Amino acid sequence: MPLNISERDALANSHRLNCSSHLLNTILTHLFNISNLKKECPQLHQLMCCCTKIVTYAKKGSLDAKLSKSLKMAVVTRWNSNFRMLLSFELAFDELKKYLIDTYVANTLKFEPN
Numbered sequence: 001m002p003l004n005i006s007e008r009d010a011l012a013n014s015h016r017l018n019c020s021s022h023l024l025n026t027i028l029t030h031l032f033n034i035s036n037l038k039k040e041c042p043q044l045h046q047l048m049c050c051c052t053k054i055v056t057y058a059k060k061g062s063l064d065a066k067l068s069k070s071l072k073m074a075v076v077t078r079w080n081s082n083f084r085m086l087l088s089f090e091l092a093f094d095e096l097k098k099y100l101i102d103t104y105v106a107n108t109l110k111f112e113p114n
Helices: 005-011 020-031 034-040 042-060 081-091 093-102
Strands: none
Touching: 020 034, 034 042, 042 081, 042 093, 081 093
């Protein structure tokens, strides 16, 4: 139903307020876009690729179940999942490093960014 004149006048001085969660989601989606990240910040792109490969390896090889802290995988549809993946990786880093060195797996994983 279209607004009548008095309703339009009532809203004339109002400003649109965007949802802060939606704005944050849009910003982070753009920031962590792989092609954008590779071009704008190659170090962060390489870090994200390496963490993703190690977390994938740990999840597929059931190493994740042996760690005291569970690793989280980044998911495109969740805006905070990149942060959660990096944080979980940091918390489990010492255990991961020990396991990967002890089993020589570190030599078989290729850490070249995509």
